[in-house]
Amino acid sequence: MLEYRSSRGRAPSLGFPDVLLTGLAPDGGLYLPASWPALGDGDGDYATLATEVMWPFVADTIPHDDFAAMVESAYSTFDHPDVAPLVQIDEHHHLLELFHGPTLAFKDVALQLVGRLFDYELRRRQDRVMIVGATSGDTGSAAMEAVRDSDLVDIVVLYPHGRTSDVQRRQMTTLGAANVHAVAVEGTFDDCQDLVKAMFADEAFRDRNRLSAVNSINWARVMAQIVYYVWAAQRLDRRTTPTTFCVPTGNFGNVFAGHVAAAMGLPVERFLVASNRNDILTRLIERGEMVADDVVPTLSPSMDIQISSNLERLLFELLDGNGPATAELLQQFRSSGRAALTTAQHARLRDEFSGARLDDDETLEVIARMHRYHGMLLDPHTAVGVGAAARLRRPEETVVTLSTAHPAKFPDAVEQATGVRPALPPHLADLFDRDERFVVLPNDLATIEDFVDGVRR
Numbered sequence: 001m002l003e004y005r006s007s008r009g010r011a012p013s014l015g016f017p018d019v020l021l022t023g024l025a026p027d028g029g030l031y032l033p034a035s036w037p038a039l040g041d042g043d044g045d046y047a048t049l050a051t052e053v054m055w056p057f058v059a060d061t062i063p064h065d066d067f068a069a070m071v072e073s074a075y076s077t078f079d080h081p082d083v084a085p086l087v088q089i090d091e092h093h094h095l096l097e098l099f100h101g102p103t104l105a106f107k108d109v110a111l112q113l114v115g116r117l118f119d120y121e122l123r124r125r126q127d128r129v130m131i132v133g134a135t136s137g138d139t140g141s142a143a144m145e146a147v148r149d150s151d152l153v154d155i156v157v158l159y160p161h162g163r164t165s166d167v168q169r170r171q172m173t174t175l176g177a178a179n180v181h182a183v184a185v186e187g188t189f190d191d192c193q194d195l196v197k198a199m200f201a202d203e204a205f206r207d208r209n210r211l212s213a214v215n216s217i218n219w220a221r222v223m224a225q226i227v228y229y230v231w232a233a234q235r236l237d238r239r240t241t242p243t244t245f246c247v248p249t250g251n252f253g254n255v256f257a258g259h260v261a262a263a264m265g266l267p268v269e270r271f272l273v274a275s276n277r278n279d280i281l282t283r284l285i286e287r288g289e290m291v292a293d294d295v296v297p298t299l300s301p302s303m304d305i306q307i308s309s310n311l312e313r314l315l316f317e318l319l320d321g322n323g324p325a326t327a328e329l330l331q332q333f334r335s336s337g338r339a340a341l342t343t344a345q346h347a348r349l350r351d352e353f354s355g356a357r358l359d360d361d362e363t364l365e366v367i368a369r370m371h372r373y374h375g376m377l378l379d380p381h382t383a384v385g386v387g388a389a390a391r392l393r394r395p396e397e398t399v400v401t402l403s404t405a406h407p408a409k410f411p412d413a414v415e416q417a418t419g420v421r422p423a424l425p426p427h428l429a430d431l432f433d434r435d436e437r438f439v440v441l442p443n444d445l446a447t448i449e450d451f452v453d454g455v456r457r
């Protein structure tokens with residue numbers, strides 16, 4: 001059985017099922033496997049490859065057939081036979097479309113599986129949980145959609161009242177499932193996040209509700225995202241020649257999964273880390289120093305993040321698996337807003353990652369250009385990726401840019417750039433006719449906790 005250890009080195013090692021349900025380690029760190037398993041040869045359809053790639057991470061904690069059945073079921077919810085189809089833009093540049101799941105963003109790739117894993121493990125333990133989360137848009141609906149059929153999971157998602165797009169809000173408020181609750185908080189996304197943190201810090205409340213989370217630091221989410229890097233390479237017949245991947249980035253979870261695929265033996269030339277104006281990662285790669293800055297709202301809201309939670313896993317790797325040193329670096333960053341890598345660590349970072357940032361005008365230009373010359377509609381997150389790839393790629397370098405959302409999820413930006421309003425896919429075509437169910441609550445911990453206590457089944 002593969003053991004998982006904390007990036008801060010002061011928590012007990014755990015097996016996969018506990019890592020799945022625990023999320024954050026008790027020392028505040030993030031779990032990683034103690035070693036990287038090697039990739040197999042790979043073959044077959046997406047679900048078959050996914051089972052093969054992920055199996056070493058769960059082996060001996062779940063029967064193989066049960067795991068394969070969950071993977072098969074998770075990806076049967078996608079509306080494209082390839083699950084993650086590749087679309088060629090030009091001779092050396094491809095898009096990997098990760099938005100064919102139920103909520104139209106790449107979060108479904110991980111959360112459809114994680115929802116099933118939660119349900120399976122809770123059934124085995126005869127236990128249940130209450131998932132609470134805060135969302136600025138995409139994660140909330142993907143998590144709600146992933147657990148909507150579970151008898152053992154309740155979910156309450158807080159979002160800032162009036163600050164999500166209509167599509168995003170309706171995806172959270174129209175599910176019509178008894179265990180799924182959308183709460184519009186009279187406050188900002190940061191207020192929502194603070195409320196969630198406060199709920200977890202309230203021990204009595206946490207214990208009586210059996211609180212849990214499925215946020216982007218959950219190892220199982222990273223694990224599920226490794227698969228499509230291998231899938232893309234396989235489809236392009238590049239399992240032995242290196243490929244460059246360009247990843248639009250917020251919490252660094254998606255690109256870290258690519259790093260794991262490379263650590264497992266996938267030939268990767270380098271990763272292009274694409275940011276919007278919230279560019280702490282671009283600056284880290286350029287200068288070897290993390291410097292905190294204020295979050296500015298952009299057209300790609302799911303990347304409006306300054307402190308990328310999953311970066312901790314990469315720092316742990318750059319610090320040669322030294323947990324206490326990782327904890328110290330992060331502590332320094334938290335207290336002073338600034339932390340520097342050594343010259344050697346910075347060199348290793350630059351070896352594997354290059355970064356570029358796009359502002360909103362540049363993002364709109366990319367959307368317009370891709371529409372004009374290729375007849376394609378890109379969502380603004382994907383456009384940041386395509387723009388970064390255009391800026392950073394070398395001649396002859398084969399690049400796969402991850403397309404993280406369907407254009408119809410962000411119709412205003414797409415229409416602004418192209419004059420075309422993208423249509424929702426068939427399974428969501430009646431989204432604006434469905435009944436909404438949500439409550440509006442003040443930014444007040446006691447009120448929110450009362451609500452959660454009241455909806456627990």
Ligand SMILES: *Cc1c(COP(=O)(O)O)cnc(C)c1O
Pocket residue numbers: 105106107138139216248249250251252253254255302303381382404405
């Ligand atoms: C979440 C999200 C991202 C950023 O992914 P990270 O794993 O946080 O880096 C990019 N694009 C879209 C559409 C997203 O929903």
